[in-house]
Amino acid sequence: MITGKNYIGNSLSSKGSITYKTFNPKLNIENTTPFYEAATSEISAAVNLAAEAYKVFSKISGKKKAEFLNTIADEVLSLDDELIQSYCSESGLPEERAKAERTRTIGQLRSFATLVEEGSWVEAVIDTAQPNREPIPKPDLRKMMIPLGPVVVFGASNFPLAYSTAGGDTAAAFAAGCPVIVKSHPMHAGTGELVASAIVKAVQKTGMPNGVFSNLNSSGIDIGTQLVQHPKIKAVGFTGSIKGGRALYDLASKREEPIPVFAEMGSVNPVVILPKALKNRAIKLAKTYATSITLGTGQFCTNPGLILGLKSKSLTKFINNLGKEIVKVDTKCMLHPTIFDVYEANKQRAVFQKEIEVVGVYENSVKSNYARQMVTTVEGITFLENPILHQEVFGPYSIVVQCKNEEQLEMIISNLEGQLTGTLIADNDEENNYPKIIDALQNRVGRLIFNGVSTGVEVCPSMNHGGPYPASTDSRFTAVGIHSIKRWVRPFSYQNYPNALLPKELQNENPLKISRLVNEEQTVNEIKTS
């Protein structure tokens, strides 16, 4: 049941005086439950509980953490139809998507459970002592990753499950051993509370310390600001706009003790279509891209918002077909009236730029909050000289840039901001003829896709979801896949430490049978002591 209250640790709480409601964009009406914004005293209580919980949670076994993560997954599944209905009524997204996102969320939780139960993720490194080494003895040194401390996770508007309350950031932080305080996204506060209730049940069922998780409601920026500035908070995870992510990054870096902010922000995901591919399959590519641009009403961080090609008849053919195809797609609802409004405003701003041409736009009448998809085109020089055209239009929009030659194409790519992905479309080995284009693209992105689409982020160890700023604030870490756990840990060394006091991961006997680098050899063997 959705109560509208915050979870401060395991307790429901509503001490604040400000309330707000979520919105059903499909029906264009407010949902009924009022949500209580967290009061300052509730924020403090949540952070203090998290700091206390850290003392216990940071040291529990991988096996217990796995049990916790799997129980969260079970409890989220138990929410069953109530969760799916809440999701749909707060996002306007279809039931099919809700279920697919739940599957992904459950999968993420379970994959982190598997990772920490096995245990080798801590990157244990051991160099044993050499007491007789000259000129000075070598000490015994043992290193592993330990959790940073309590972290704050901001829910994402466009992923009410997979990148919100029990989403990737939270799962990775729990797996690392960090307590999590979620700043719930106001657009899906009910869905957030349901998932929070599942986490709290899992906390209680598996005996985790109270405070390992809290869920705070908030409709503005004040509560997030207080959380990021709190001295006991040690890291921040965020998925959303460049403006929002940068504001958090700035707050965190101005602290007396700066803390890392992992903000996964905007991206236009450039697609480069090489000439032979354009010539061979302009019509087919137009269909593929019309589908990709409008997938999820274009509300994905990997949405292909920029398509680059060399000026030619084939490119013109592609553009004309993309225009036709995009108009054929059924319009869909956006997540919220404010997101719809911003989409309309950004589209208008783009269209008002000089020398831009609209090649396709859905013009029939639509229901409230339904997005009219659009494709535009410009000459390379126009794009190069107008930074406004480089900006993301979050929604089902893309701009096709007609470059006059390869040199201009390379320059345009090199002048792009950092991106999550770049895509290269090529036929008949023509990719071999464009090494500079490929290098330029690689320098601006975190993932390079060959003959595919950027939408659809596979959750697997080899995925990198992140990229040069502003795709993310820290390109050195992925936000998707098991390696996203690395965001929440730091290395720690023990020197000449008593074996019995060491974490199990570093003890001579290797009781967890994890893979360790021992005297520069990767092994699961125990260390024999004489």
Place this chain on the structure above:
Amino acid sequence: MITGKNYIGNSLSSKGSITYKTFNPKLNIENTTPFYEAATSEISAAVNLAAEAYKVFSKISGKKKAEFLNTIADEVLSLDDELIQSYCSESGLPEERAKAERTRTIGQLRSFATLVEEGSWVEAVIDTAQPNREPIPKPDLRKMMIPLGPVVVFGASNFPLAYSTAGGDTAAAFAAGCPVIVKSHPMHAGTGELVASAIVKAVQKTGMPNGVFSNLNSSGIDIGTQLVQHPKIKAVGFTGSIKGGRALYDLASKREEPIPVFAEMGSVNPVVILPKALKNRAIKLAKTYATSITLGTGQFCTNPGLILGLKSKSLTKFINNLGKEIVKVDTKCMLHPTIFDVYEANKQRAVFQKEIEVVGVYENSVKSNYARQMVTTVEGITFLENPILHQEVFGPYSIVVQCKNEEQLEMIISNLEGQLTGTLIADNDEENNYPKIIDALQNRVGRLIFNGVSTGVEVCPSMNHGGPYPASTDSRFTAVGIHSIKRWVRPFSYQNYPNALLPKELQNENPLKISRLVNEEQTVNEIKTS
């Protein structure tokens, strides 16, 4: 030969109008060579060359990089006595230390050479395609670490070789594939230029691109500021004061594109002596610590500047003996008159605090720039309430804090700023009785030492040199050991990419025979394609 000029790539250059000289603190006279500060045009030239060099250097083989690193080591050795003499005349440190530091520097370069020649450090992860997966096909995804881009390394005053021109930061960045611009430390500009000449020889001998390395002279903050703000610079390494490191961090985080700054800064390296150890070996510990506090004239970031114990007769005995022992140590020269002046001022400031007691200070007359070592003591409550006493006094100084009980000891530790190291001295298994003290210490440090001293940083894979802020600006990375390479790289994924175009590390045939995570199994096997 020391010319006083900058290296802009492989060319000596002196376009600036400002010059400065280094200083021989032992003789208390200026050295003779004038050094030309880099002009703005030289800074631009160095950065532009580095950005061009990156295009080539980021992709050369591990084998070639290893050859480069080993040749740098050879060329540094070839500088022979000229280097040692320059080192001593610019630092006041003894020849023995110069040689030991050269050995460490050479060792670091060669260990990175070994690492990149073997190649598995790139953390290759491969998940092969599943074209028939339902509901959607799984793409082929392959991830590895790639270099960030040109980086700036600031030379450290207290390590003219091991943490300066060809020191740990530079070696790790080269190993990663990043061009390096060194902002030479003004106190040892001659030593820096000699080492720079060795690197340039290695660049030429091994055919590395011009601009992979530059060395810029600078006596103020302006040149460093320009470098950190330059859009083509992608990361910064720094070893030095909190004030200096924080200033660079702030500059970098205010950029339009923020970049990571790895600043390894101050630390007082708390030592906790438990009661039984104090009782059993107060006299021996006093000797050990008198030696550790004065090692290298106290000019180590791991110097034990804070000793904590429970108030007792044994602690008084330890304090009195530490006072006696510290006075017996021969005074030694500091690195530079300004470092000497700051040491004297910080010592004075400490002594002027309320209720502090000097228990031992070298009082005989000393030569110019020779540091009079000092030990002081205070009650726990005084220390807790006076943050000035928490601040590092860089030099042969330490304060012993007499805590009234275990609770106060824990509170003092919990209130410390982040530290590089913490040390626990314990006898007869008494460590088992102090879990809260140990937890508190672990939370504040990056390395925990048992029954030893914090000075002496072993260079090995299990070393962590770094810690919670302000020990370092990014506790998630070590500055010492092979894993320090992780500071200069980011993950990158290729999706459905043609095998022939992939980096060798990710090709099906595994031509480099590196260890890779393939479909969640760590293996050196090749991938069979049907």
